[in-house]
Amino acid sequence: MKIMPAGAFALERQVVYGSEEQNRRVKSIIEHVRSEGDAALRSFAQEFDGVTVDQLRVSEAEIQAAYARVDESFLAAIREAADNIRRFHEKQKRTSWMDLQADGSILGQIMRPLRRVGLYVPGGKAAYPSSVLMNAIPAQVAGVPEIVMVTPPATAGVAGIDPHILVAAAEAGVSEIYRVGGAQAVAALAYGTESIPAADKIVGPGNIYVALAKRYVFGVVDIDSIAGPSEIVVLADDTADPAYVAADLLSQAEHDEMASAILVTPSAALAKAVAAEVDRQLESLPRRAIAEKSIRDNGVILTVATLEAGVRVVNQLAPEHLEILAADPFQHLSAIENAGAIFLGPYSSEPVGDYFAGPNHVLPTNGTARFSSPLNVDHFMKKSSVIYYSKEAIQQNGDKIMALARHEGLEAHARAIQIRLQKEGIARG
Amino acid sequence: MKIMPAGAFALERQVVYGSEEQNRRVKSIIEHVRSEGDAALRSFAQEFDGVTVDQLRVSEAEIQAAYARVDESFLAAIREAADNIRRFHEKQKRTSWMDLQADGSILGQIMRPLRRVGLYVPGGKAAYPSSVLMNAIPAQVAGVPEIVMVTPPATAGVAGIDPHILVAAAEAGVSEIYRVGGAQAVAALAYGTESIPAADKIVGPGNIYVALAKRYVFGVVDIDSIAGPSEIVVLADDTADPAYVAADLLSQAEHDEMASAILVTPSAALAKAVAAEVDRQLESLPRRAIAEKSIRDNGVILTVATLEAGVRVVNQLAPEHLEILAADPFQHLSAIENAGAIFLGPYSSEPVGDYFAGPNHVLPTNGTARFSSPLNVDHFMKKSSVIYYSKEAIQQNGDKIMALARHEGLEAHARAIQIRLQKEGIARG
Numbered sequence: 001m002k003i004m005p006a007g008a009f010a011l012e013r014q015v016v017y018g019s020e021e022q023n024r025r026v027k028s029i030i031e032h033v034r035s036e037g038d039a040a041l042r043s044f045a046q047e048f049d050g051v052t053v054d055q056l057r058v059s060e061a062e063i064q065a066a067y068a069r070v071d072e073s074f075l076a077a078i079r080e081a082a083d084n085i086r087r088f089h090e091k092q093k094r095t096s097w098m099d100l101q102a103d104g105s106i107l108g109q110i111m112r113p114l115r116r117v118g119l120y121v122p123g124g125k126a127a128y129p130s131s132v133l134m135n136a137i138p139a140q141v142a143g144v145p146e147i148v149m150v151t152p153p154a155t156a157g158v159a160g161i162d163p164h165i166l167v168a169a170a171e172a173g174v175s176e177i178y179r180v181g182g183a184q185a186v187a188a189l190a191y192g193t194e195s196i197p198a199a200d201k202i203v204g205p206g207n208i209y210v211a212l213a214k215r216y217v218f219g220v221v222d223i224d225s226i227a228g229p230s231e232i233v234v235l236a237d238d239t240a241d242p243a244y245v246a247a248d249l250l251s252q253a254e255h256d257e258m259a260s261a262i263l264v265t266p267s268a269a270l271a272k273a274v275a276a277e278v279d280r281q282l283e284s285l286p287r288r289a290i291a292e293k294s295i296r297d298n299g300v301i302l303t304v305a306t307l308e309a310g311v312r313v314v315n316q317l318a319p320e321h322l323e324i325l326a327a328d329p330f331q332h333l334s335a336i337e338n339a340g341a342i343f344l345g346p347y348s349s350e351p352v353g354d355y356f357a358g359p360n361h362v363l364p365t366n367g368t369a370r371f372s373s374p375l376n377v378d379h380f381m382k383k384s385s386v387i388y389y390s391k392e393a394i395q396q397n398g399d400k401i402m403a404l405a406r407h408e409g410l411e412a413h414a415r416a417i418q419i420r421l422q423k424e425g426i427a428r429g
Numbered sequence: 430m431k432i433m434p435a436g437a438f439a440l441e442r443q444v445v446y447g448s449e450e451q452n453r454r455v456k457s458i459i460e461h462v463r464s465e466g467d468a469a470l471r472s473f474a475q476e477f478d479g480v481t482v483d484q485l486r487v488s489e490a491e492i493q494a495a496y497a498r499v500d501e502s503f504l505a506a507i508r509e510a511a512d513n514i515r516r517f518h519e520k521q522k523r524t525s526w527m528d529l530q531a532d533g534s535i536l537g538q539i540m541r542p543l544r545r546v547g548l549y550v551p552g553g554k555a556a557y558p559s560s561v562l563m564n565a566i567p568a569q570v571a572g573v574p575e576i577v578m579v580t581p582p583a584t585a586g587v588a589g590i591d592p593h594i595l596v597a598a599a600e601a602g603v604s605e606i607y608r609v610g611g612a613q614a615v616a617a618l619a620y621g622t623e624s625i626p627a628a629d630k631i632v633g634p635g636n637i638y639v640a641l642a643k644r645y646v647f648g649v650v651d652i653d654s655i656a657g658p659s660e661i662v663v664l665a666d667d668t669a670d671p672a673y674v675a676a677d678l679l680s681q682a683e684h685d686e687m688a689s690a691i692l693v694t695p696s697a698a699l700a701k702a703v704a705a706e707v708d709r710q711l712e713s714l715p716r717r718a719i720a721e722k723s724i725r726d727n728g729v730i731l732t733v734a735t736l737e738a739g740v741r742v743v744n745q746l747a748p749e750h751l752e753i754l755a756a757d758p759f760q761h762l763s764a765i766e767n768a769g770a771i772f773l774g775p776y777s778s779e780p781v782g783d784y785f786a787g788p789n790h791v792l793p794t795n796g797t798a799r800f801s802s803p804l805n806v807d808h809f810m811k812k813s814s815v816i817y818y819s820k821e822a823i824q825q826n827g828d829k830i831m832a833l834a835r836h837e838g839l840e841a842h843a844r845a846i847q848i849r850l851q852k853e854g855i856a857r858g
Contacts, residue, residue, distance in 0.1 A: 285844075
């Protein structure tokens with residue numbers, strides 16, 4: 001790994017808009033699904049997935065068949081992970097509230113789950129059961145009654161779907177599963193077809209076509225953010241074990257060649273030791289080619305004068321994952337402004353959070369931790385304001401409201417108040 | 430107003446994408462600001478606003494001059510409204526939390542304000558002081574240290590800006606104000622220029638170019654939702670005063686010709702009376718032409734069998750504003766799934782919420798109340814997860830985490846755990 005002073009480094013970030021050709025194709029797929037419905041979904045399954053799809057919806061019997069195909073230890077681990085994730089997300093749940101005023105008015109905020117949420121799950125090797133749990137459980141905890149999964153069909157698996165994905169979905173409270181992928185699945189969730197009712201929100205990772213389709217339907221439905229490449233920043237001092245740091249950097253680097261793994265440290269000794277450890281550990285990794293390219297292209301060790309200076313670098317990077325391996329990791333927590341998930345101390349290796357601890361692994365990438373949050377229960381709820389104004393309140397404040405409305409030239413607004421004051425005046429007289 | 434059975438009515442909703450030409454212009458303006466910075470802003474001010482802008486930033490002296498230009502009663506009303514808005518939004522504020530586990534691990538969620546937020550305020554007649562309060566105060570309550578307002582310059586006002594807007598901004602905690610509008614202002618907030626540092630989020634209403642520019646920069650920064658035309662639905666039974674209902678429908682209709690005002694009622698008598706009242710009240714309205722066209726094109730009275738059936742219609746419409754004028758309005762509150770703000774009872778006329786009561790008047794339009802919320806403090810905060818895993822926790826759960834990682838083919842993830850188990854094992858041995 002390159003070692004350089006932090007001041008000499010600038011992270012290049014790119015927002016993905018796709019090419020004009022990609023956008024045209026996505027738009028055409030979406031319009032096709034809007035006009036042709038299920039027929040378009042079947043024809044795209046044939047064209048893009050090479051699969052003839054008869055029933056779009058996965059049956060209860062197929063889900064039961066999937067359970068028979070996964071082993072006990074997988075099921076037990078998934079269930080324990082799901083319990084942890086559920087317990088953490090339960091703590092995020094908020095209640096509706098009322099504020100009772102002295103004049104008899106009541107103001108309030110109502111919290112409600114979305115009615116129907118679509119979860120996109122990629123096909124093939126990028127289909128991760130852990131990702132199904134992380135996307136579906138917050139919706140389940142929010143109380144979303146209809147959680148719909150879509151995933152591209154293949155020829156293998158249980159009726160074209162990896163049985164582990166089906167089991168994870170069932171465990172996480174997914175209520176409907178459809179064999180449809182790509183931009184066409186996003187279109188079906190946004191606009192609905194004969195067999196797939198439209199959803200209110202679409203979440204989950206996907207390829208460039210899925211991302212562009214989500215961007216396109218944003219407004220018709222809500223979407224989660226468009227995920228960029230995965231990132232880790234490790235902030236460490238000379239108390240950190242270089243083998244731990246190297247292993248954690250590599251666990252990020254193996255995701256894909258675009259992933260970035262960065263160490264920020266005031267310790268020249270640690271910098272050197274980690275660089276050597278990365279090389280050593282790389283040698284025996286099954287996904288060595290990917291991890292090596294990721295480390296070479298996007299991995300770097302940034303040296304800083306102090307841990308405090310390191311924190312400033314971290315805030316500029318706004319990483320998806322941040323690990324702090326330092327003598328007293330909590331000492332720096334208050335100063336961290338921008339990070340999706342913060343892992344503190346030697347035992348909080350990032351995979352702990354990817355799979356098991358409970359907090360969500362769907363995190364803001366590409367520097368968006370400046371303004372975005374880990375996937376959470378709020379993402380699956382909506383608020384409504386409540387205003388119950390009393391007679392006393394309108395008598396007391398009516399004139400001021402009318403004055404503000406008239407200042408803005410909105411006379412009908414003022415008159416809606418005036419007509420009440422007049423009638424109440426008559427009632428009083 | 431037309432009267433028809435609710436079953437015969439379908440609301441057409443359109444997501445605004447703009448024409449190809451409009452998108453091309455917006456993209457070109459944004460790229461120009463990215464490459465030329467302040468010079469581009471000055472040149473666009475000349476071209477689009479017809480104004481020579483020397484200093485982009487409004488000075489403290491200009492803000493003081495604005496105070497001298499507004500009258501006492503306006504200032505008092507704005508301050509009282511701001512207090513109410515602040516008090517309501519304070520109740521939305523959330524704290525960071527920790528969850529201490531039996532094995533010594535600590536999980537948590539940190540809440541932090543965004544650092545820098547941009548507030549777009551339209552120029553000319555569409556510049557509403559109330560809108561400045563409603564957009565800025567939630568950011569102020571969230572604790573955002575830098576709240577930046579941009580607004581297109583004119584030749585009138587205080588140095589080109591309506592003094593009431595400047596005063597509202599100062600009262601609402603806006604920390605910087607710049608004379609720049611249109612897509613170029615959005616570009617400046619997203620990418621920064623020599624005199625305007627980049628923001629993390631952009632909020633506030635604007636014309637089609639502002640909306641398209643916000644859509645374009647989404648991802649570089651966060652944006653609020655793209656506002657559609659304003660809407661009101663009144664759900665009323667025969668206890669409602671037709672004059673109140675008509676006045677409230679018209680207060681929505683006067684906004685613009687695209688605004689929609691809908692009455693849903695089981696009472697044929699109320700339907701007739703409201704239709705007549707709307708005609709009567711329309712006659713003397715200063716904005717009669719706008720309100721009349723809005724009522725004719727987008728106004729409708731929908732008859733239903735019962736209030737319960739009316740609630741189902743409301744949930745389909747998912748209105749921005751909902752008024753319930755019925756014998757016991759709270760009786761229906763639990764069944765309302767989709768509405769931005771809910772006004773209950775005869776005295777809760779919509780302008781009460783537009784100006785004064787405290788809840789936000791920036792609400793989800795165009796049916797997006799299905800998945801979106803009124804502007805609130807959460808929109809100006811971000812969350813980070815915290816994971817502090819204990820030695821005991823990794824010893825207990827390490828094997829399960831490794832199994833899940835290996836199932837997904839991510840060996841480096843498993844090894845990041847394994848290396849810790851091995852070292853701890855050695856330490857123990």
